[in-house]
Amino acid sequence: MAITAAQVKELREQTGAGMMDCKKALVDTNGDFEAAAKLLKEKGLAAVAKRAERATSEGRIFIKQVGNKVAIVELVCETDFVANNAEFIACGEKILDEIFAKGYTQIEKELSDVLLDFATRTRENMSLNKVKVLEVPENSVAGIYIHSDFKTAAVTIVSGSTDDKVKEFARDCCMHLAAFTPSYIKQSDVPQSYIDEQKEIFKVQMDNDEKVKSKPENVKEGILNGKIKKHLAEICFVDQMFVKDDKKTVSAKLAEVAKEVNADLSFGQIELLVLGK
DSSP, X not given: OOOXXXXXXXXXXXXXXXXXXXXHHHHHTTTOHHHXXXXXXXXXXXXXXXXXXXXXXXXXXXXXXXXTEEEEEEEEESOHHXXXXXXXXXXXXXXXXXXXXXXXOSOOHHHHGGGHHHHHHHTOOOEEEEEEEEEOOTTEEEEEEEOTTSSEEEEEEEESOOOHHHXXXXXXXXXXXXXXXXXXXXXXXXXXXXXXXXXXXXXXHHHTOHHHHTSOHHHHHHHHHHHHHHHHHHHBGGGSEETTEEEEEHHHHHHXXXXXXXXXXXXXXXXXXXXXX
């Protein structure tokens, strides 16, 4: 049977598929509109499966707080064009809504399926890469920050007060995390194997330094310990110089804010998110 332009246009508007794909689907199904739509969907899903191995180095991080829950979602795709697409963004927001509505705390098929329709139409590999839900304890606040490129984000929970100054500090800590991307929160989190490896690196550097290698062993040991101490301060969040006050460490700034609000403050859960990591 003859396929009209109006039929092709209607099928394209419903499915989002290309004009030629819609016409071919209608021809293959003898003009059966529903069968053609189903055929396009099946072909689209098959194409999605074929694209699953393609690299997804772009994407976007989404964060939302509802009550005492903070949900984090990471969607990945192939191109920044898709990452900035309004439909892709809407998918991330819908997934957040579903997390709060259904109480999900990890990746579920229902959440991943939110992307399917858009993926079939764009013919790009994309997926739900991460779902995480944090609980904000009583008498605590959560700071949230997403960088302008939506590829770096952070959540910082501070316990002990809900004062506005604490809320501001918690968000500033998120900005600090995004700016300095510390490897660890505190020095006790650093594996001994990492410290030992770093010591060996510093020893080699010292052995190649004419001014240092001739010094007594006890002096060299002191220099080595000093280097390790400085290095740990550089990679541990609470020991780094605060992003908004480079004369104080993060832990010193925490103590300062605690004094201002007359409360015993402490860090709760801290999350630093970098797309794809």
